[in-house]
Amino acid sequence: MxxxxxxxxxxxxxxxxxxxxxxxxxxxxxxxxxxxxxxxxxxxxxxxxxxxxxxxxxxxxxxxxxxxxDPRLRFAAVDMGASSIDVEVVNGRLEPVAAYAEQADIRSGPKATLHRVNELLHKARADGAYERLDAIGVGVPGPVSFRDGVPVSPPIMPGWDRFPVRELLTREHGCPAVVDNDVNIMAIGERHGGVAHSVDDFLFVKIGTGIGCGIFLGGEVYRGSDGCAGDIGHIQAEPHGPVCSCGNVGCLEALFSGAALAKDATAAARSGTSPALAERLAARGRVTALDVAEGAGEGDVTCIQLIREGGRRLGGVLAGLVSFANPSMIVIGGGLAQLGHILLAEIRSVVYRRSLPLATGNLPVVLSELGPRAGVAGAAVLASDVAFLEAS
Amino acid sequence: MxxxxxxxxxxxxxxxxxxxxxxxxxxxxxxxxxxxxxxxxxxxxxxxxxxxxxxxxxxxxxxxxxxxxDPRLRFAAVDMGASSIDVEVVNGRLEPVAAYAEQADIRSGPKATLHRVNELLHKARADGAYERLDAIGVGVPGPVSFRDGVPVSPPIMPGWDRFPVRELLTREHGCPAVVDNDVNIMAIGERHGGVAHSVDDFLFVKIGTGIGCGIFLGGEVYRGSDGCAGDIGHIQAEPHGPVCSCGNVGCLEALFSGAALAKDATAAARSGTSPALAERLAARGRVTALDVAEGAGEGDVTCIQLIREGGRRLGGVLAGLVSFANPSMIVIGGGLAQLGHILLAEIRSVVYRRSLPLATGNLPVVLSELGPRAGVAGAAVLASDVAFLEAS
The missing domain is CATH 1.10.10.10 (Winged helix-like DNA-binding domain superfamily/Winged helix DNA-binding domain)
Structure with a gap:
């Protein structure tokens, strides 16, 4: 402070x-x-x-x-993922009063998605969670102009480019709203009530369907000059790697992410190199990154190998960012954080080997503490900040 | 402000x-x-x-x-390079009153080197440049603990580790002193009186014997949690590249820097692929990065190719940093900035192709304006800042 x-x-x-x-x-x-x-x-x-x-x-x-x-203060925290909406209503101390989660496809566009968000918030009021909202904090899975409260050319959100998310929510609920990138709100949540509590300079790396990075510098979220800092999923990790959905070659995300891991796992299941994955493919018709985590937990060598390989790729990119930014902590979150300690060990090994000893001498690389709640927790913090600012 | x-x-x-x-x-x-x-x-x-x-x-x-x-205000600005010492005495408006430059090998150690600095400063006083100094700003070619005023494990400065540079200068000249990394002072100089004037978020990339990066975020130098942010010379640019002096494989600096370019140029001269370089090698017994710049100026295809290849490597690393940090300008400085527009064009081409359109839509990649004076200019700014702070 x-x-x-x-x-x-x-x-x-x-x-x-x-x-x-x-x-x-x-x-x-x-x-x-x-x-x-x-x-x-x-x-x-x-x-x-x-x-x-x-x-x-x-x-x-x-x-x-x-x-x-005031015990009547209420903030709404909304975390929109690629395929989910999480909503919490919290009191002034950011303690949950009501929570809702449901599946929703962000590709159904802003009108349908925000309509569902509004319905959930109206339901919370009907449930007695609030009389009126003091502010709304929202995270979306793509680049955001924080100043304008709109998504900007978000790759996996067709129809959302420059859609006035903040304005629409403000009008519907009669209170200020704030919109940020999903990775930034996770980083904010982790700093407020998680493993990065009171850490001023850290990177929050989200590994989910894609890969992104929330950046705290000097105790504040760093968003960059256009608000798109932290887009590390498209850093080149392998000059001769596979073609990414963005059109470039060898992006980190094309080599290691939920989508990339599911693809590699499917190949391993089909080729017979992994009994654990083959069993799951036969039982359910498909395998995902989480099957790799489970397989590794059972000691399946191929699953362990896939995670280590991914950790090595991610570690290589993070080593560069450590050399550049010299943070004092790296937090790994998002769905694939469930790959757990095998992943951490590999990331640590690469980062500690490749970056300056001065930068890595005291650099914890740790898992998110808030897990799937990091997003709503951070959205609640943002909402309270914007409400408090209005009290001037 | x-x-x-x-x-x-x-x-x-x-x-x-x-x-x-x-x-x-x-x-x-x-x-x-x-x-x-x-x-x-x-x-x-x-x-x-x-x-x-x-x-x-x-x-x-x-x-x-x-x-x-007060017209009697005097600051000393000292820029120590690997093989040179530049000293300026400036007035309160940072206008040079006296300037000295000489060859000096930083490897001769802190005592010998600082003795030369002190002699130059005493000479400046004898020459009438000042009666007393109000502050001294110093840049050294290695990582610095800015808070403590000492170099920390500087790779090319044997004997300097934790040497009390600030304390020694303060004692000798009876005024506050401030010590920073040479790349940071160049970035500070460029922001105060160069091409990055009033730009809040930019990267200053120094390409000399090695490669380093000064980082301005939100209008302030960002030094990282241990003061070693910007160490980009050892980011891996090629997983199967040559072994670097640091012991790792494929560092940017091992692929493109003054030293790497001199090595490639010598090979090209010997193999006969470059008439321009072969001629220079025959005439002088050795070729350097500057010969490559001259050769390119004369249209030598191999020289142009070497610069483009280097720009491609550097551009690849910078593209990643643009994705991460979303700066609003990149300034290229240091001795190899003389490779000029061929280098810039190649860097731009890679960065604009690989990073988010949102981040590159308005991202000038430009040459340093202050050139070899950037370091002393920035050291003078730092000196004035530390002197002014004392006026509280």
Whole structure:
């Protein structure tokens, strides 16, 4: 929490992240004189952000009264994936009040998809999760102009280019909305309540159907000059590799991702080199990346080999990014994080071997702690930030 | 210039970068009330940072008096290369008052090298360039702990590891000193007075004996969590490439740098594929990267081919960094920038083809404007920053 941020934001963040506090604690933590704090609190109570929260536990002497975020604050967190929608309604402390998940194909376009999101949010209200929303945070699986609140040329989201997602949600629900890339919101979630808690410079690598990277530098999400930083799935990992869906040769994503791994697993099942995969292919007619994870767990040599090979590819790209950005942590998340410790070990081995000792001397490479909840958790953080900013 | 920076810093920066200004202009530009400005100016005059500068040109009405940086302010800028020392003494506006350049082998160790630096600075004083120095900025050709002011495990600087460069200079000259990586100071120079003027997010790629990258993000140098960000010379550019001096395989630097190009040029001269290089080898007994530049200028096909091949390698690595960091400009500097437009064209071709259209739609790839002066220019900026910070 930087001193440069406005007082009301620092105050609301404290109450969000630490819960009810006494006025004395607040003045102390924010390093401001008590009269200034009291004036600010009065303002925030009038605006409906802050409320009295009863008496603190006695520490001898007069018991002080606590303040907390207004218990009626509600934020909606929406994580749209390629084939799923996750929605949570949370209170001011970002604790879930209601949660919904369903299958949905992002390719059905913005109108149909946002209609489902709206229906889920209206259902949450009917279920008593909120009376009115204070802000909505949304993640989408593609590049976003954060400033404009619109997707920009998203490769797997036909029909969404420049669609006014933020504007539509704001109009429907009468509250501010904020739209970001799905990987950025996962990184935000992981920094707020996960393994990267309070880490200022880290990379969050999402390995799912594709591969992307959320970047935290100096305690802030770094989005790049056009908002598309972190597009690491199309970094060339092998000059003579396969042709990628983007048209280029040897992209990381074409060599290692959910889609690439499913393809390699299917080939291994058919060729008979992997009993574990052949069994699953026979039973279900298809194999996916998760079958490779299961097979590796059973000790299937080919499955282990596939994961190691993938880890080596990803590790090669990450080694370059470590040399470039010198982060202090790498977090691996997304569906394929389930490949677990075999994957981590391989990534570590390549990164530690290839990057400067100074950069890797103290560089944890770890799995996401929030797992599939990272996205909604980050969307909730973003929503609260945009709501709090309005309290100026 | 961010509003979050302290007033005295913003004021001194304005006078440094724009020269004498009237009090009215200053109050206006800094958006502060006149009494606050006058108090601050009085304080800075007493400290010896600011002085009266006579009357402004008449614009009708009463002529206002100007203030400027104290004309006695002097900063020393030192750029140590692998085989050279450049020293400039500049005034508060960073205009050179004296300049010295000489050959020096950084491998002769810190004591001998810094002894030469001190001798040059004492000579500058004897020459009348200054009475006392207000700060010294230094660049060294290796990784630096910016916070501690010491080189850290610098590969081409034997004996310099953790040597207290900053402390020694501070003690010798009785003023604050600041030590940074040579590529960072070049990037700082280029942003202050070169092609990247006022660009907030850009990469400065130095191609010399080795390859390194200075990174500006959000208007600040980004140094990474251990201060070694930008070490791109050892990113793998070719999985089956040659072994690098660092022990790894296929590093960019092993494929394209001053040293690599000299080796390829020598081979081309010996094999007879390049008349231009063969002629130079016969005349001088050796060929360097600059011979390749000259040969290309004369239309020698092999020389052009060598530059294009190098540009392709570098472009491949930069394409990955553009996907990751989404900068708004790439500046090519260092000795090999003399390879010029053939090199730029090849880099552009690879970067524009391989990175997201959103990231490359408006991404100039340009040559350094300051050329060999970029380093001292940036060291002077750093020195003034550290001196101004002390005025708090």
């Amino acid at each position: 930087r001193k440069a941020h406005p007082l009301h934001l620092r105050l609301l963040w404290l109450l969000r992240d630490e819960g009810p506090l006494s006025r004395a604690e607040l003045a102390d933590r924010l390093q401001i004189p008590r009269p200034r704090l009291l004036a600010e609190l009065e303002r925030l109570v009038a605006l409906g952000y802050v409320a009295e929260a009863g008496l603190a536990k006695s520490r001898g002497g007069r018991r002080s009264t606590l303040v907390e975020l | 961010r509003k979050a920076h302290p007033l005295h810093l913003r004021l001194l920066w304005l006078l440094r970068d724009e020269g004498p200004l009237s009090r009215a202009e200053l109050a206006d530009r800094l958006q502060i009330p006149r009494p606050r400005l006058l108090a601050e100016l009085e304080r800075l005059v007493a400290l010896g940072y600011v002085a009266e500068a006579g009357l402004a040109k008449s614009r009708g009405g009463r002529r206002s008096t100007l203030v400027e940086l």
